[in-house]
Amino acid sequence: MHDQLPPLLKQYFGYDTFRPLQSEIIAATMSGKDVVAILPTGAGKSLTFQLPALAEDGVTLVVSPLIALMKDQVDSLTASGVPATFLNSSLAPSEARDRAESLSRGEYKLLYAAPERVMNPGFIADLKRWNIKRIAVDEAHCISEWGHDFRPEYRQLAKLRTHLPGVPFLALTATATPKVREDISRQLQMQDPVRFLASFNRANLSYSILPKSKPARQVFEFVHSRREESGIIYLQSRKATEAMAATLKAEGINAIAYHAGLDPATRAKNQEAFIRDEARIVCATVAFGMGINKPDVRYVIHADLPKNIEGYYQETGRAGRDGLPSECLLLYSRGDLIRNLRFLEDATDLEAKKIAEGQMRQMADFAETTSCRRTALLAYFGETWPDENCGGCDSCLNPREEYDATLQVQKLLSCIIRAKQAAGFSTGVNHIAQVITGANTAKVRDYGHDKISTYGIGADTPREEWAALGRQLIQLGLIEASQDNFQTLNISKKGANVLKSREKTLLTRLPFSNSPNASAKLSRSGSIPCDEELFESMRSLRKTIADEKSVPPYVIFGDNPLRHMARRYPQTKTDFLNVPGVGTQKLDDYGQAFMEEIKSHLASHEKQSFAPLKTPLPPKMKTEGALNGSVLETLNQFKAGKTIPQIAKTREMATGTIAGHLASAIANGDITPDPRQFFSEEEEQRIEAAVATAEEGLAKLAPIHATLNGEIRYEILKLYATFKSLETPA
Ligand code: ADP
Numbered sequence: 001m002h003d004q005l006p007p008l009l010k011q012y013f014g015y016d017t018f019r020p021l022q023s024e025i026i027a028a029t030m031s032g033k034d035v036v037a038i039l040p041t042g043a044g045k046s047l048t049f050q051l052p053a054l055a056e057d058g059v060t061l062v063v064s065p066l067i068a069l070m071k072d073q074v075d076s077l078t079a080s081g082v083p084a085t086f087l088n089s090s091l092a093p094s095e096a097r098d099r100a101e102s103l104s105r106g107e108y109k110l111l112y113a114a115p116e117r118v119m120n121p122g123f124i125a126d127l128k129r130w131n132i133k134r135i136a137v138d139e140a141h142c143i144s145e146w147g148h149d150f151r152p153e154y155r156q157l158a159k160l161r162t163h164l165p166g167v168p169f170l171a172l173t174a175t176a177t178p179k180v181r182e183d184i185s186r187q188l189q190m191q192d193p194v195r196f197l198a199s200f201n202r203a204n205l206s207y208s209i210l211p212k213s214k215p216a217r218q219v220f221e222f223v224h225s226r227r228e229e230s231g232i233i234y235l236q237s238r239k240a241t242e243a244m245a246a247t248l249k250a251e252g253i254n255a256i257a258y259h260a261g262l263d264p265a266t267r268a269k270n271q272e273a274f275i276r277d278e279a280r281i282v283c284a285t286v287a288f289g290m291g292i293n294k295p296d297v298r299y300v301i302h303a304d305l306p307k308n309i310e311g312y313y314q315e316t317g318r319a320g321r322d323g324l325p326s327e328c329l330l331l332y333s334r335g336d337l338i339r340n341l342r343f344l345e346d347a348t349d350l351e352a353k354k355i356a357e358g359q360m361r362q363m364a365d366f367a368e369t370t371s372c373r374r375t376a377l378l379a380y381f382g383e384t385w386p387d388e389n390c391g392g393c394d395s396c397l398n399p400r401e402e403y404d405a406t407l408q409v410q411k412l413l414s415c416i417i418r419a420k421q422a423a424g425f426s427t428g429v430n431h432i433a434q435v436i437t438g439a440n441t442a443k444v445r446d447y448g449h450d451k452i453s454t455y456g457i458g459a460d461t462p463r464e465e466w467a468a469l470g471r472q473l474i475q476l477g478l479i480e481a482s483q484d485n486f487q488t489l490n491i492s493k494k495g496a497n498v499l500k501s502r503e504k505t506l507l508t509r510l511p512f513s514n515s516p517n518a519s520a521k522l523s524r525s526g527s528i529p530c531d532e533e534l535f536e537s538m539r540s541l542r543k544t545i546a547d548e549k550s551v552p553p554y555v556i557f558g559d560n561p562l563r564h565m566a567r568r569y570p571q572t573k574t575d576f577l578n579v580p581g582v583g584t585q586k587l588d589d590y591g592q593a594f595m596e597e598i599k600s601h602l603a604s605h606e607k608q609s610f611a612p613l614k615t616p617l618p619p620k621m622k623t624e625g626a627l628n629g630s631v632l633e634t635l636n637q638f639k640a641g642k643t644i645p646q647i648a649k650t651r652e653m654a655t656g657t658i659a660g661h662l663a664s665a666i667a668n669g670d671i672t673p674d675p676r677q678f679f680s681e682e683e684e685q686r687i688e689a690a691v692a693t694a695e696e697g698l699a700k701l702a703p704i705h706a707t708l709n710g711e712i713r714y715e716i717l718k719l720y721a722t723f724k725s726l727e728t729p730a
């Protein structure tokens with residue numbers, strides 16, 4: 001890794017560490033090789049060409065399919081102090097000329113452009129003068145007609161190779177289909193590209209499915225209980241999007257519609273309103289999608305059944321780009337499947353019809369499964385989810401099976417007893433739930449319940465869950481509730497026995513809240529607990545600043561840095577700069593305003609304290625063909641020019657293991673290195689001679705190793721055997 005990269009990462013983007021695969025991709029592209037990087041949405045692909053651009057001289061050309069996206073990306077970079085610009089048809093000729101002149105003077109490190117412009121002869125002549133160092137092809141799946149976003153103009157990009165010889169390509173995409181992936185390197189005429197492939201698991205997304213009944217009501221309840229959050233609601237028809245938006249609006253919720261039938265101006269206006277946090281919800285057909293770079297979409301609801309799993313994955317994937325917990329809800333009815341199938345009835349292409357039908361049925365199977373959704377989703381893309389419980393889908397969070405609730409029951413029963421002793425009278429289930437979770441309310445203090453030993457002993461479990469457990473124990477007769485309006489709790493005889501004997505209690509797990517999928521919110525990976533009130537006031541500040549500058553709010557700060565600020569309460573420049581996602585430019589531009597907001601908040605509020613954040617586990621690598629992720633990683637380093645001992649060192653693995661990786665890649669035909677990279681001609685002759693005397697030939701390496709007095713290492717023998725096995729026809 002180049003030494004200057006970590007300081008640049010901190011200075012411009014405010015991060016201390018790389019996300020998985022980022023530094024590997026950067027090293028590969030900086031070595032001058034062609035690279036294909038396939039990582040899911042939110043993995044941080046942009047940084048892999050932005051950072052090298054800052055570290056090197058010259059300009060990185062970024063090919064990007066959508067004009068709207070380009071502007072937002074350039075705005076974000078500019079806000080971080082990165083010299084970047086774009087050229088497209090939206091600019092007035094004089095503005096375009098100014099920018100071209102600045103490029104000639106070398107004032108920009110990144111240039112975003114649409115593919116149709118890139119192929120314009122005048123533009124190619126300009127590119128030759130601008131010292132183009134690297135070509136990053138964003139959304140590279142647009143090059144393939146197998147994909148859903150095919151752009152014929154992307155096909156022309158390979159021609160840049162002749163105009164800009166020796167300039168490496170870096171193709172980036174989140175596409176999940178193998179066919180499209182292969183097409184990318186072929187269409188871009190890449191020579192022996194280094195490929196990176198991450199798991200497609202989106203750890204911060206939770207998946208749940210509810211039986212569809214009165215969908216408008218279900219959607220309303222869901223969005224109503226998430227008042228401050230942005231979301232997308234996908235519906236099948238244009239009419240349905242407008243009806244849903246109207247229903248929500250009538251309920252006072254700021255929703256808009258988006259579909260391909262709207263005129264372009266309205267479409268652009270609605271999209272802008274969503275990105276700028278003016279409309280909280282978009283009710284959309286699948287036409288709404290790729291242009292959406294909004295990082296803080298907190299949920300995606302499918303109110304109608306998607307036509308295939310690929311589409312469902314892409315659409316739900318628009319939630320939670322920033323890595324914060326986000327939810328995906330699907331409302332499912334068998335009727336939707338039947339309706340989808342009916343659309344196909346008139347199809348004339350029978351082959352295509354059969355494929356589409358199969359995909360629709362797979363989608364319905366997914367919705368009907370009672371096992372883990374994540375496992376099912378990843379299996380569709382050929383990945384195996386290694387754990388039994390994913391902790392982030394309705395099947396895993398609310399399995400309808402028994403669990404050992406002994407400890408919870410003991411805690412709740414003793415809390416009821418202690419609370420009654422302290423106050424001298426019984427209280428209701430919601431109050432007990434507050435005491436056990438350590439709520440600091442006037443009532444809790446007045447009753448002296450903040451002094452009892454069970455105060456806060458259940459703080460690790462959500463309040464609603466305690467209340468639900470209380471209601472469950474009433475039904476089971478362990479607790480008695482008074483028959484009056486107050487429904488105060490007392491332990492029954494049965495309950496007293498359970499408490500005394502410490503008897504094991506098995507309970508059926510309940511969905512502990514009425515609001516759909518509220519549970520999933522609680523345990524998702526990536527959550528950043530913070531002072532919610534301060535977070536909200538900083539969000540309004542962010543919106544005000546963004547409006548003044550006429551940029552989307554996330555360009556100022558994403559939710560992520562704001563949540564960190566609302567945990568750490570930074571009040572000095574140094575502390576502020578330590579917030580992840582704050583670089584020096586943003587410190588200079590916005591530090592003061594946000595620190596003042598924090599200061600004024602603290603004038604009337606106590607600082608809250610938070611447990612340290614768990615660092616999320618790196619995503620597991622995915623299996624591609626016969627090679628598993630670890631092999632791919634070795635392979636990438638080998639292709640980048642490293643030797644076996646060097647790879648073994650950086651990966652902290654035995655040289656034998658690394659040689660094994662290479663052997664399987666050679667056997668698989670993924671690399672065809674020269675044997676001389678591993679052993680000399682003389683060594684080869686020695687091995688041959690030893691093999692000739694060995695009883696079992698190359699089938700057993702130990703005798704050969706012994707014959708050679710251990711002078712040639714096992715791993716070399718292994719590689720030799722691999723080369724030999726390729727020589728003999730199978
Ligand atoms: P992708 O293009 O893969 O969907 P982005 O490039 O938009 O992802 O990045 C997603 C989010 O992750 C952005 O908010 C970005 O600032 C953040 N991010 C990128 N790299 C890092 C890093 N090394 N540490 C923390 N956050 C990062």
Ligand code: ZN
Pocket residue numbers: 371372373374375389390391392393394395396397
């Ligand atoms: Zn699951």
